[in-house]
Amino acid sequence: MNEILEQALLYDFYGELLTAHQKNIYEQFVLEDLSLSEIAEDAGISRQGVHDLIKRCNKTLEGYESKLHLVERFLSIKEKVHRMNTLLEEKEKISTEELIREIKGISSEILEEL
Amino acid sequence: MNEILEQALLYDFYGELLTAHQKNIYEQFVLEDLSLSEIAEDAGISRQGVHDLIKRCNKTLEGYESKLHLVERFLSIKEKVHRMNTLLEEKEKISTEELIREIKGISSEILEEL
Known part of the structure:
Protein backbone atom coordinates (compact mmCIF):
# COMPACT_ATOMS: atom_id res chain seq x y z
CA MET A 1 0.00 0.00 0.00
CA HIS A 69 -4.67 -4.12 14.71
CA LEU A 70 -8.12 -2.86 13.79
CA VAL A 71 -7.15 -1.61 10.34
CA GLU A 72 -5.62 -5.02 9.70
CA ARG A 73 -8.84 -6.75 10.84
CA PHE A 74 -10.99 -4.51 8.65
CA LEU A 75 -8.77 -4.97 5.59
CA SER A 76 -8.87 -8.73 5.99
CA ILE A 77 -12.68 -8.66 6.08
CA LYS A 78 -12.77 -6.27 3.14
CA GLU A 79 -10.60 -8.60 1.05
CA LYS A 80 -13.02 -11.48 1.77
CA VAL A 81 -16.13 -9.48 0.90
CA HIS A 82 -14.45 -8.41 -2.36
CA ARG A 83 -13.70 -12.06 -3.11
CA MET A 84 -17.37 -12.84 -2.51
CA ASN A 85 -18.43 -9.97 -4.76
CA THR A 86 -16.18 -11.14 -7.57
CA LEU A 87 -17.68 -14.64 -7.36
CA LEU A 88 -21.17 -13.14 -7.57
CA GLU A 89 -20.24 -10.88 -10.49
CA GLU A 90 -18.84 -13.82 -12.43
CA LYS A 91 -21.47 -16.28 -11.32
CA GLU A 92 -21.84 -17.88 -14.77
CA LYS A 93 -18.28 -19.23 -14.48
CA ILE A 94 -19.21 -21.88 -11.92
CA SER A 95 -22.31 -23.90 -11.06
CA THR A 96 -24.86 -22.38 -8.70
CA GLU A 97 -24.19 -25.10 -6.14
CA GLU A 98 -20.50 -24.38 -6.17
CA LEU A 99 -21.14 -20.64 -5.98
CA ILE A 100 -23.31 -21.04 -2.90
CA ARG A 101 -20.77 -23.35 -1.28
CA GLU A 102 -17.97 -20.84 -1.91
CA ILE A 103 -20.01 -17.91 -0.57
CA LYS A 104 -20.92 -19.90 2.53
CA GLY A 105 -17.25 -20.70 3.11
CA ILE A 106 -16.22 -17.05 2.84
CA SER A 107 -19.04 -15.83 5.06
CA SER A 108 -17.97 -18.35 7.76
CA GLU A 109 -14.38 -17.10 7.44
CA ILE A 110 -15.59 -13.53 7.98
CA LEU A 111 -17.65 -14.46 11.02
CA GLU A 112 -14.59 -16.08 12.59
CA GLU A 113 -12.86 -12.71 12.40
CA LEU A 114 -15.72 -10.71 13.86
CA MET B 1 -26.62 -6.11 25.17
CA HIS B 69 -17.08 3.78 16.97
CA LEU B 70 -15.14 0.72 15.85
CA VAL B 71 -17.14 -1.77 17.91
CA GLU B 72 -20.27 -0.27 16.39
CA ARG B 73 -18.83 -0.64 12.87
CA PHE B 74 -17.84 -4.25 13.51
CA LEU B 75 -21.22 -5.16 15.00
CA SER B 76 -23.03 -3.68 12.05
CA ILE B 77 -20.93 -5.78 9.65
CA LYS B 78 -21.41 -8.84 11.82
CA GLU B 79 -25.18 -8.44 11.75
CA LYS B 80 -25.10 -8.29 7.93
CA VAL B 81 -22.89 -11.36 7.59
CA HIS B 82 -25.24 -13.22 9.93
CA ARG B 83 -28.17 -12.15 7.75
CA MET B 84 -26.30 -13.52 4.73
CA ASN B 85 -25.57 -16.78 6.55
CA THR B 86 -29.20 -17.24 7.51
CA LEU B 87 -30.25 -16.76 3.88
CA LEU B 88 -27.71 -19.39 2.81
CA GLU B 89 -28.78 -21.83 5.53
CA GLU B 90 -32.42 -21.51 4.47
CA LYS B 91 -31.72 -21.34 0.78
CA GLU B 92 -34.62 -23.63 -0.15
CA LYS B 93 -37.07 -20.97 1.05
CA ILE B 94 -36.46 -18.67 -1.93
CA SER B 95 -35.40 -19.10 -5.56
CA THR B 96 -31.70 -19.25 -6.38
CA GLU B 97 -31.96 -16.03 -8.38
CA GLU B 98 -33.51 -14.22 -5.47
CA LEU B 99 -30.94 -15.69 -3.08
CA ILE B 100 -28.05 -14.44 -5.21
CA ARG B 101 -29.65 -11.02 -5.57
CA GLU B 102 -30.12 -10.76 -1.80
CA ILE B 103 -26.55 -11.87 -1.08
CA LYS B 104 -25.22 -9.36 -3.60
CA GLY B 105 -27.23 -6.60 -1.94
CA ILE B 106 -25.89 -7.42 1.50
CA SER B 107 -22.30 -7.73 0.32
CA SER B 108 -22.55 -4.27 -1.29
CA GLU B 109 -23.93 -2.91 1.97
CA ILE B 110 -20.95 -4.35 3.83
CA LEU B 111 -18.45 -2.90 1.37
CA GLU B 112 -19.96 0.54 1.89
CA GLU B 113 -19.09 0.27 5.58
CA LEU B 114 -15.53 -0.90 5.05
Whole structure:
Protein backbone atom coordinates (compact mmCIF):
# COMPACT_ATOMS: atom_id res chain seq x y z
CA MET A 1 0.00 0.00 0.00
CA ASN A 2 1.39 3.46 -0.75
CA GLU A 3 2.25 5.68 2.17
CA ILE A 4 -0.44 8.33 1.73
CA LEU A 5 -3.15 5.69 1.41
CA GLU A 6 -1.88 3.98 4.56
CA GLN A 7 -1.81 7.28 6.43
CA ALA A 8 -5.35 8.08 5.29
CA LEU A 9 -6.54 4.69 6.46
CA LEU A 10 -4.88 5.00 9.85
CA TYR A 11 -6.36 8.48 10.15
CA ASP A 12 -9.82 7.17 9.27
CA PHE A 13 -9.60 4.67 12.13
CA TYR A 14 -7.69 6.50 14.84
CA GLY A 15 -7.72 10.16 13.80
CA GLU A 16 -10.21 11.10 16.51
CA LEU A 17 -7.54 10.32 19.10
CA LEU A 18 -5.36 13.18 17.84
CA THR A 19 -5.76 16.73 19.15
CA ALA A 20 -7.82 19.25 17.15
CA HIS A 21 -4.62 21.04 16.09
CA GLN A 22 -2.96 17.81 14.95
CA LYS A 23 -6.07 16.76 13.05
CA ASN A 24 -6.26 20.08 11.29
CA ILE A 25 -2.65 19.97 10.06
CA TYR A 26 -2.66 16.24 9.32
CA GLU A 27 -5.84 16.44 7.24
CA GLN A 28 -4.41 19.20 5.10
CA PHE A 29 -1.37 17.08 4.35
CA VAL A 30 -2.86 13.60 4.00
CA LEU A 31 -6.40 14.22 2.79
CA GLU A 32 -6.16 17.57 0.99
CA ASP A 33 -2.67 16.91 -0.34
CA LEU A 34 -1.34 20.40 0.47
CA SER A 35 2.45 20.93 0.61
CA LEU A 36 4.35 21.47 3.85
CA SER A 37 4.98 25.09 2.84
CA GLU A 38 1.34 25.80 2.09
CA ILE A 39 0.25 24.30 5.41
CA ALA A 40 3.01 26.16 7.30
CA GLU A 41 2.04 29.51 5.82
CA ASP A 42 -1.63 28.98 6.51
CA ALA A 43 -1.05 27.84 10.11
CA GLY A 44 1.56 30.47 10.84
CA ILE A 45 4.20 27.92 11.88
CA SER A 46 7.50 26.87 10.29
CA ARG A 47 7.76 24.30 7.51
CA GLN A 48 9.91 22.22 9.87
CA GLY A 49 7.22 22.51 12.54
CA VAL A 50 4.61 21.09 10.17
CA HIS A 51 7.00 18.32 9.14
CA ASP A 52 7.64 17.34 12.76
CA LEU A 53 3.97 17.43 13.66
CA ILE A 54 3.05 15.12 10.77
CA LYS A 55 5.85 12.75 11.69
CA ARG A 56 4.61 12.68 15.28
CA CYS A 57 1.03 12.04 14.14
CA ASN A 58 2.20 9.15 11.96
CA LYS A 59 3.98 7.66 14.93
CA THR A 60 0.93 8.06 17.18
CA LEU A 61 -1.44 6.52 14.62
CA GLU A 62 0.96 3.65 13.89
CA GLY A 63 1.28 3.11 17.63
CA TYR A 64 -2.48 2.62 17.94
CA GLU A 65 -2.49 0.17 15.03
CA SER A 66 0.41 -1.81 16.41
CA LYS A 67 -1.56 -2.25 19.63
CA LEU A 68 -5.07 -2.71 18.27
CA HIS A 69 -4.67 -4.12 14.71
CA LEU A 70 -8.12 -2.86 13.79
CA VAL A 71 -7.15 -1.61 10.34
CA GLU A 72 -5.62 -5.02 9.70
CA ARG A 73 -8.84 -6.75 10.84
CA PHE A 74 -10.99 -4.51 8.65
CA LEU A 75 -8.77 -4.97 5.59
CA SER A 76 -8.87 -8.73 5.99
CA ILE A 77 -12.68 -8.66 6.08
CA LYS A 78 -12.77 -6.27 3.14
CA GLU A 79 -10.60 -8.60 1.05
CA LYS A 80 -13.02 -11.48 1.77
CA VAL A 81 -16.13 -9.48 0.90
CA HIS A 82 -14.45 -8.41 -2.36
CA ARG A 83 -13.70 -12.06 -3.11
CA MET A 84 -17.37 -12.84 -2.51
CA ASN A 85 -18.43 -9.97 -4.76
CA THR A 86 -16.18 -11.14 -7.57
CA LEU A 87 -17.68 -14.64 -7.36
CA LEU A 88 -21.17 -13.14 -7.57
CA GLU A 89 -20.24 -10.88 -10.49
CA GLU A 90 -18.84 -13.82 -12.43
CA LYS A 91 -21.47 -16.28 -11.32
CA GLU A 92 -21.84 -17.88 -14.77
CA LYS A 93 -18.28 -19.23 -14.48
CA ILE A 94 -19.21 -21.88 -11.92
CA SER A 95 -22.31 -23.90 -11.06
CA THR A 96 -24.86 -22.38 -8.70
CA GLU A 97 -24.19 -25.10 -6.14
CA GLU A 98 -20.50 -24.38 -6.17
CA LEU A 99 -21.14 -20.64 -5.98
CA ILE A 100 -23.31 -21.04 -2.90
CA ARG A 101 -20.77 -23.35 -1.28
CA GLU A 102 -17.97 -20.84 -1.91
CA ILE A 103 -20.01 -17.91 -0.57
CA LYS A 104 -20.92 -19.90 2.53
CA GLY A 105 -17.25 -20.70 3.11
CA ILE A 106 -16.22 -17.05 2.84
CA SER A 107 -19.04 -15.83 5.06
CA SER A 108 -17.97 -18.35 7.76
CA GLU A 109 -14.38 -17.10 7.44
CA ILE A 110 -15.59 -13.53 7.98
CA LEU A 111 -17.65 -14.46 11.02
CA GLU A 112 -14.59 -16.08 12.59
CA GLU A 113 -12.86 -12.71 12.40
CA LEU A 114 -15.72 -10.71 13.86
CA MET B 1 -26.62 -6.11 25.17
CA ASN B 2 -25.87 -7.05 28.76
CA GLU B 3 -23.20 -5.08 30.59
CA ILE B 4 -20.57 -7.81 30.96
CA LEU B 5 -20.82 -8.70 27.26
CA GLU B 6 -20.46 -5.04 26.32
CA GLN B 7 -17.44 -4.66 28.61
CA ALA B 8 -15.85 -7.79 27.13
CA LEU B 9 -16.40 -6.45 23.62
CA LEU B 10 -14.93 -3.05 24.43
CA TYR B 11 -12.01 -4.80 26.09
CA ASP B 12 -11.48 -6.99 23.01
CA PHE B 13 -11.18 -3.87 20.85
CA TYR B 14 -9.43 -1.34 23.05
CA GLY B 15 -8.01 -3.36 25.95
CA GLU B 16 -4.44 -3.02 24.70
CA LEU B 17 -4.66 0.70 25.43
CA LEU B 18 -5.00 0.03 29.17
CA THR B 19 -1.94 -0.37 31.41
CA ALA B 20 -0.71 -3.88 32.30
CA HIS B 21 -2.07 -3.46 35.84
CA GLN B 22 -5.47 -2.31 34.61
CA LYS B 23 -5.64 -5.17 32.10
CA ASN B 24 -4.79 -7.72 34.77
CA ILE B 25 -7.54 -6.58 37.15
CA TYR B 26 -10.10 -5.91 34.42
CA GLU B 27 -9.64 -9.34 32.85
CA GLN B 28 -10.19 -11.07 36.18
CA PHE B 29 -13.46 -9.22 36.61
CA VAL B 30 -14.87 -9.19 33.07
CA LEU B 31 -13.42 -12.30 31.47
CA GLU B 32 -12.80 -14.63 34.41
CA ASP B 33 -15.85 -13.45 36.34
CA LEU B 34 -14.08 -13.24 39.71
CA SER B 35 -15.69 -11.19 42.50
CA LEU B 36 -14.31 -7.82 43.66
CA SER B 37 -13.25 -9.43 46.97
CA GLU B 38 -11.40 -12.27 45.28
CA ILE B 39 -9.56 -9.87 42.98
CA ALA B 40 -8.78 -7.51 45.86
CA GLU B 41 -7.32 -10.28 48.00
CA ASP B 42 -5.23 -11.65 45.15
CA ALA B 43 -3.90 -8.21 44.13
CA GLY B 44 -3.34 -7.04 47.69
CA ILE B 45 -5.50 -3.92 47.28
CA SER B 46 -8.84 -2.94 48.82
CA ARG B 47 -12.17 -4.05 47.43
CA GLN B 48 -13.00 -0.37 46.89
CA GLY B 49 -9.71 0.04 45.00
CA VAL B 50 -10.66 -2.77 42.62
CA HIS B 51 -14.12 -1.30 42.19
CA ASP B 52 -12.71 2.14 41.33
CA LEU B 53 -10.15 0.71 38.92
CA ILE B 54 -12.80 -1.23 37.02
CA LYS B 55 -15.04 1.84 36.87
CA ARG B 56 -12.13 3.89 35.52
CA CYS B 57 -11.34 1.21 32.91
CA ASN B 58 -14.97 1.16 31.78
CA LYS B 59 -14.85 4.91 31.35
CA THR B 60 -11.60 4.76 29.40
CA LEU B 61 -12.83 2.00 27.09
CA GLU B 62 -16.19 3.75 26.55
CA GLY B 63 -14.29 6.95 25.80
CA TYR B 64 -12.40 5.22 22.99
CA GLU B 65 -15.61 3.81 21.55
CA SER B 66 -17.38 7.15 21.70
CA LYS B 67 -14.54 8.63 19.65
CA LEU B 68 -13.80 5.78 17.24
CA HIS B 69 -17.08 3.78 16.97
CA LEU B 70 -15.14 0.72 15.85
CA VAL B 71 -17.14 -1.77 17.91
CA GLU B 72 -20.27 -0.27 16.39
CA ARG B 73 -18.83 -0.64 12.87
CA PHE B 74 -17.84 -4.25 13.51
CA LEU B 75 -21.22 -5.16 15.00
CA SER B 76 -23.03 -3.68 12.05
CA ILE B 77 -20.93 -5.78 9.65
CA LYS B 78 -21.41 -8.84 11.82
CA GLU B 79 -25.18 -8.44 11.75
CA LYS B 80 -25.10 -8.29 7.93
CA VAL B 81 -22.89 -11.36 7.59
CA HIS B 82 -25.24 -13.22 9.93
CA ARG B 83 -28.17 -12.15 7.75
CA MET B 84 -26.30 -13.52 4.73
CA ASN B 85 -25.57 -16.78 6.55
CA THR B 86 -29.20 -17.24 7.51
CA LEU B 87 -30.25 -16.76 3.88
CA LEU B 88 -27.71 -19.39 2.81
CA GLU B 89 -28.78 -21.83 5.53
CA GLU B 90 -32.42 -21.51 4.47
CA LYS B 91 -31.72 -21.34 0.78
CA GLU B 92 -34.62 -23.63 -0.15
CA LYS B 93 -37.07 -20.97 1.05
CA ILE B 94 -36.46 -18.67 -1.93
CA SER B 95 -35.40 -19.10 -5.56
CA THR B 96 -31.70 -19.25 -6.38
CA GLU B 97 -31.96 -16.03 -8.38
CA GLU B 98 -33.51 -14.22 -5.47
CA LEU B 99 -30.94 -15.69 -3.08
CA ILE B 100 -28.05 -14.44 -5.21
CA ARG B 101 -29.65 -11.02 -5.57
CA GLU B 102 -30.12 -10.76 -1.80
CA ILE B 103 -26.55 -11.87 -1.08
CA LYS B 104 -25.22 -9.36 -3.60
CA GLY B 105 -27.23 -6.60 -1.94
CA ILE B 106 -25.89 -7.42 1.50
CA SER B 107 -22.30 -7.73 0.32
CA SER B 108 -22.55 -4.27 -1.29
CA GLU B 109 -23.93 -2.91 1.97
CA ILE B 110 -20.95 -4.35 3.83
CA LEU B 111 -18.45 -2.90 1.37
CA GLU B 112 -19.96 0.54 1.89
CA GLU B 113 -19.09 0.27 5.58
CA LEU B 114 -15.53 -0.90 5.05
